[in-house]
Amino acid sequence: MTGTRRHRDHRRRRTAGLVGGVALAVVASGCQAGLPESVVKGSEVTVAWSSALTSANHASLADATPGNRDVAAMTRGRFAELVKGAVVPDEGFGSVQVTGDDPFTVRYDLAEPTWSDGIPVDSADLVLAWAAGSDGEGGFDAVPTGLAASERLASVEESDRAVEVEFSRPVQDWQTALDVAVPAHVLGQRALDIEDPMEAKKAVVDAVRDEDESTLEKLATEWNEGFRLSSDDIDEQLLVSSGPYRVTDIAEQDSGAVKVELVANGEYTGSLNPSFERVELVDMSDEEKVAALEAGDVDVAQVAPVVERRKQVRALERRDYGLATSHDxxxxxxxxxxxxxxxxxxxxxxxxxxxxxxxxxxxxxxxxxxxxxxxxxxxxxxxxxxxxxxxxxxxxxxxxxxxxxxxxxxxxxxxxxxxxxxxxxxxxxxxxxxxxxxxxxxxxxxxxxxxxxxxxxxxxxxxxxxxxxxxxxxxxxxxxxxxxxxxxxxxxxxxxxxxxxxxxxxxxxxxxxxxxxxxxxxxxxxxxxxxxxxxxxxxxxxxxxVVTLRVPGLDGVTPRPGATGSLTSGIAGWSRTDR
Structure with a gap:
């Protein structure tokens, strides 16, 4: 790994639950699993967007762009998310509950999710997510959440894939604060040059437990910068997914536009039921989007409602193209x-x-x-x-x-x-x-x-x-x-x-x-x-x-409103009725 990072003093982390050795469940990584039962084999949907996938770590402050969040909505499991200001939990990924009021303590308990390479999402991933989100004075430059008020990890339960986080005060976003954005085994392998994924997990946990500043700095640097992507020679490790889809390719087209290709994640066991086997995200301008939709080159497009476009969109509505409005x-x-x-x-x-x-x-x-x-x-x-x-x-x-x-x-x-x-x-x-x-x-x-x-x-x-x-x-x-x-x-x-x-x-x-x-x-x-x-x-x-258009026969395209309401956040609910 090239480049250097200025040393910063890390805040002392108290990790009461990390004493002693850490025994992590080992799952052999075999061949890619088959498609989830809900997926229609051979089906695909093409989405026109005006973004780009530049990083596989949407929780990094520098890389929390709309495009990266769009893809993360499809490739990352999470405990809960905000929809219209309300918390919507995903029990297929895990559960969250307050276990203590003084001090304010929250338990994050995983179900049995698995990364797309067959490695389990477990307590090591939770420990990493806590370290990144709570380390406001250290090397992890994470999107701010209530974890900044976290005092310590009160316990880590390897067999139950759970952690308890102790806070200095109650926080409002306790259900969504712990974001499992980066796989601990991939980070450990890349930052610490460890080949075995389970050994890499253990090394990450050990570094947090022991407050090993040298190792933590390597981990933080890789977490901040090492998951950035280009369309050239992408390491497949960076594309590991815990959501219903996984990225398979980022390719530049003859036109210069970049296309992101995703496929249904065969290892996904969460509560969502995707219908499409393949998803393509194609970068284009608003002017190009409507024309591509009309030509049948794309199935879904989101555009700004400008007066010059209203007549063209109205003509599509008269031919049974769907239109839905939300806000940004x-x-x-x-x-x-x-x-x-x-x-x-x-x-x-x-x-x-x-x-x-x-x-x-x-x-x-x-x-x-x-x-x-x-x-x-x-x-x-x-x-x-x-x-x-x-x-x-x-x-x-x-x-x-x-x-x-x-x-x-x-x-x-x-x-x-x-x-x-x-x-x-x-x-x-x-x-x-x-x-x-x-x-x-x-x-x-x-x-x-x-x-x-x-x-x-x-x-x-x-x-x-x-x-x-x-x-x-x-x-x-x-x-x-x-x-x-x-x-x-x-x-x-x-x-x-x-x-x-x-x-x-x-x-x-x-x-x-x-x-x-x-x-x-x-x-x-x-x-x-x-x-x-x-x-x-x-x-x-x-x-x-914002206005979302869809071709006839494509159902379930209901964009979520708000700043975090990604167009793709509900893609697991899309389906065709004209098959």
Whole structure:
């Protein structure tokens, strides 16, 4: 292995359950097993996407790209995943339960999953996943999860394929925090130059148990960098899978596009029941996707809903091509900065109550207006876990659900002079923002407000664009973590979107971050939503949609919404009815 890595002091790991020798169950690796019973022999499906498979380790912070997550959805088993804000467990992979409250302790118990090379997924893989996820001060650069609050491995049970993790405090994501992204035997073989897979597993466990910094640094370097892929001479070890599919090839086409080929994993024994034997992911632009779908070159394509494409897509719908809309985990929001003309809450509320947000969504969406789902919250996905509760508890409908009957009079009662100017930030290159701004300009003018066009050609981050604006028509993510919440709506008023500090909101965010009970977490998040409504700093307009198209006769293609809602996450449920 080439390259060097600067030495860093590793945090002391307490691994009470790793004392003594570690006896790992040995399973001989034979020939590739046959197809799962659910798979139709010879069947295949081709998916057009705009991503790339660059790493077999989606849990590495540097490699947690949409394309790598798409493939991981098909090639990695997991204890649970988030769907519309709700935790959906996979008991075919294993189970998770809280076993202690003081200290907060969680048991991760595998069923009997197997890697595609015939080696069992066992406690060594769990130990590695814990080491990578909990080592915030060491060499593993993992996607942050609640494991950062992990104190130690309280126990490791080799025969039961289980570990117990002790935390310094309760964490909200305890069911999904332990991500078995990298096979321990492959990592040990590659990083430590060990040929036997079971010996490699033991070496990984020993390094964690003994806090062997030299060996851990080798493991961390390989974990961070060694699972990156190209289309040339890929080591088959890197393609080992614990999910319903395994990658067999990454090939560059004559056109220059890269195609990823997968086949049903014969060693998979989980709860999913894939129908297709082969899956192909073909990289192409949105313009190419619709044409390829119409030509029969691909079966599924996900595209952005731009006006120029609506007529072409409508023609496909008339020929029984399927269309499904979801969202990408972001929403269009009209946010106000709590300074200048909006320093007082009454002024902010008067402005927001002058805005016909339904008209903004309809105009912004244009020919695709029906794809833009309205939302009454900024912290919950519509139809997701807790959304109805949040609507009720935040009292949004009463405050801003519909425009005021006389918005001009409300402005005057708030003490805001007629003609008060508001600088509105938006991205001019966005058709949605362009059209919505025009409606906003007309509607608030009738209430006596004057708007200045403070649009910019590109707007990746409104908080990085200075604070000269008073209102911003922007896309913001539905927050998934306390860090997300704090970045956009909490913390110091100099760093968040509305430029307003609210200590009550910060206290609620901290409590929400440590709420292990799903109902407590939901209610705390709804209370945070209420503080945003009470401060009158944001008006949700609509979720930002994505459109998924499929050929006739292909069923079950229901894309999951949200930032982690991969197009391929439900591929095990796809099937053909025209066979």
């Amino acid at each position: 985990g972001t929403m269009w929001v009209l946010a106000l900065r709590a300074d200048g003309p909006f320093e007082r809450r009454a002024a902010r509320a008067a402005f927001l109550r002058a805005v016909p947000r339904g008209d903004l969504a309809e105009a912004g969406g244009g020919a695709w207006a029906d794809a833009y789902t309205s939302s009454n919250t900024v912290l919950f996905e519509p139809d997701g876990e807790g959304y109805d509760i949040a609507q009720e508890d935040s009292r949004f409908e009463r405050a801003f659900g519909r425009p005021a009957k006389d918005p001009g009079a409300e402005r005057a009662r708030a003490g805001v002079p007629g003609g008060t100017n508001v600088c509105v930030l938006y991205e001019r290159s966005s058709p949605f923002a362009q059209r919505a701004f025009k409606v906003l300009l007309r509607s608030v003018a009738e209430a006596g407000w004057s708007l200045s066009d403070c649009g910019t050609s590109e707007l990746a981050d409104p908080m990085a664009d200075g604070s000269d604006w008073q209102a911003a028509l922007v896309r913001v993510p539905v927050p998934r973590t306390a860090a997300d919440l704090t970045r956009w709506w909490g913390g110091n008023g100099q760093t968040n979107l509305p430029g307003l500090e609210n200590t009550q909101r910060d206290e609620l965010i901290a409590r929400w971050d440590g709420a292990a009970d799903r109902y407590d977490a939901r209610d705390l998040r709804a209370r945070i939503e209420r503080t945003i409504v009470d401060d009158a700093i944001a008006l949700p307009v609509a979720m930002n949609p």
